[in-house]
Amino acid sequence: MIDILLTPIALVIILVMMHSWFGIGILKRGIIFTDLAIAQFAALGSAISLGYFHEEYFYILTLSFALLSAFLIAIASQREIKLEAFIGLLYVLGASGILMVLSHSAEGMEHFKSLLASDILFTAPIDVLKSGVIYALIALAIWKILPKTNGFVRELLFFSLLALTVTSSVQLAGVLVVFVLLIAPAFVALSLELKKPLLFSFYFGWFFSTVAIIVSYYFDLPTGYTIVFLGALLSSSIVLFSSKKNLEQN
Template identity: 85%
Template sequence: MSDILLVPIALVIVLVMMHSWFGMGILKRGIIFTDLAIAQFAALGSSVSLGYFHEEYFYLLTLSFALLSAFLIAIASQKKLQLEAFIGLLYVLGASGIMMVLSHSAEGMEHFKSLLASDILFTPPSEVLKSTLIYALIALVLWKIYPKTSGFLKELMFFSLLALTVTSSVSLAGVLVVFVLLIAPALVSLSLKLKRVYLGSFVFGWFFSISAILISYYYDLPTGYSIVFLGALLSCVIILFSSKKASDNDI
């Protein structure tokens, strides 16, 4: 195996583990597009850095915008409203903001493409190490502090930690890759009714991510989009064939 594949494979191993946990929480809350909205706001922050500050304050702006969306979603989750519709509006707000910010940038479209799905084959090892340390700290908070909270504070902590996770992963992998890693492994594991749902989601996420990296490398395809395509394709097939037929009362 070529040495160039070791870094992206190590990256997706870490990304799948971190994102599968949050994916379970998102599915249990029934707010599927939360991660897309937060990721889109994180991408908006990075676009503001590129469009107005020549990529200065990149991480600060990306994290600030992600935390802003997480705070708004946490507040909305405590109110009586159509939460999924509200999150959808946040998503289009972020997406349209990105296009407006980048409309006058010479590098705008290239940056926009990388925001959707990056070519992680060329991710520097230092970035993988930095993100792994961030994820380890987040995991420690989830293990030690998160279970002791309740109510609005618990929701705020969940979405804030999700925003912190997404901030790192969007810059490394892109919005669409983040979405498929959050939703696909968790959804497939729950659909198959596995006893060890987290282990099942890890294995499935690792399988399609590493397979996509190998396919993209040997067939010269964009790595990020390959992960998104293969993850979404396999998930759709598995979910359709494993799910029971809906009764007339369910329709």
């Protein structure tokens, strides 16, 4: 049992560390669904590879569509528009595109379910290693290059690095898992106004992800959806019951 669980637990440890940092940045920017829109575009690229090219050009198409959405969001962030509405439109554009593409496939709905939340319980160790290397390079760029930029260049680099992260994450975990790992830990940490929100995000993300993996194994549940459910349930409950009552009357 331990051997089976080690690989997915190692994967979520890496995913939580990488995504928590981006989650805090996204929440501070006030554009919560950015990661979901980018993940959906990445999934659209994956769907095109599955639906039209028999899984050829999988990584290239996935990354290209993720970077395209990141570029559009970076431009929009510098314009006087309702940014959240624009990002919402990108999300539904990607989601509807996936369904249109996979409608031509006999196994379209199975592909769609996999793109939303993969069963990471059976992730190959080599995939975890590859992702670890990619995330390490992204972390290096965040540490060394991002602080030296500003304005549009900084936003473009931030969203591009997020797109690179999401491209690998969607392939391994799925769109919904990516979203909950990005938002749930950071949302709780910032809502509690902690002195070290990033460190708490790591611990909280590791906790609910590991518990979800163990629960999914023992009760034969889909691992990805179990992570999403538990992460969303715990984070929403903590934030709701720890928040102060709004005394303002309309």
